[in-house]
Amino acid sequence: MTRWNEKTSRALIEETHKRGETLTMALRALVDTFGYVDEAAIAPLMQTFARSRAEVLGVIAYYDDFRTTPPGRHVVRLCQAEACQAVGARELTAHICAKTGLSLGQTSDDGALTLEGVYCLGLCANGPAALIDDAPMAELDKDRLDAKLAALKL
Secondary structure (H helix, E strand, C coil): CCCCCCHHHHHHHHHHHHCCCCCHHHHHHHHHHCCCCHHHHHHHHHHHHHHCCHHHHHHHCCCCCCCCCCCCCCCEEEECCCHHHHHHHHHHHHHHHHHHHCCCCCCCCCCCCEEEECCCCCCCHCCEEEEEEEEECCCHHHHHHHHHHHCCCC
């Protein structure tokens, strides 16, 4: 990820608009580049896409992939959908939250880890599932998850 930069941010917003792309695509470009949408990007997004602040923030809030704070160096996204719940996702979520002291949606104070809930990773037949630093993991249990966290050297 690139460190937040207002000049680069404005250029990304303008480029997506010039290509005829949507607000959502501009947000995707910002998140792909910086890992999040900084507050400083809201006004340029409003102006460029002729949207209100509420509309821009509403789109950010609606999509799980968009965030307004920097993610941790490692991001663990645990599936919370029904298929994964049926095979232990709630228990796995409770385990990782207890182990890390974080709730879903939080980042550790040292910036090492972000925990997030996500609804469906397309691994429904092999749950519980997670994305760990964008790598899918299926058939998770506490031991496999603990081993993966240990390998991240948090």
